[in-house]
């Protein structure tokens with residue numbers, strides 16, 4: 001069975017993330033969504049919260065599994081038996097860093113990376129901007145699933 005690993009911070013998951021994951025399902029039989037848990041960073045949503053959000057958002061997709069990892073991505077890829085890492089590319093500005101990581105992961109473990117060009121409607125979308133807009137009271141309803149919009153509202157406005 002061919003498995004793709006979609007890794008990321010997902011702080012929080014956006015419509016762009018869901019789009020990439022759903023498009024992976026057209027190509028791969030199994031998709032593992034890997035949420036990074038980096039103890040030296042302070043995300044808005046804990047790793048447990050991000051995993052819970054993604055599980056709820058992807059509940060209609062039985063071929064998707066959600067997990068979290070610490071340390072090297074290639075080590076996690078091996079534990080979930082992933083053949084390939086899949087990342088979304090929004091614009092050329094993403095390319096340099098993503099290409100560097102892809103080459104490093106190949107060097108470390110012969111792990112291939114494939115890129116999905118995100119839908120143009122999501123090309124400007126990032127979790128950081130979503131957080132900023134939500135924190136400043138802007139409407140994020142068209143950028144994130146309703147559950148995420150609700151959780152952002154609770155985080156910032158209680």
Ligand code: PNS
Nearest residue numbers: 007008009010036071072073074101104
């Ligand atoms: O959503 P993001 O922030 O673009 O995700 C970045 C992520 C989690 C894919 C990246 O930070 C990562 O792979 N971290 C694991 C650490 C690692 O393996 N580093 C060495 C290879 S580049």
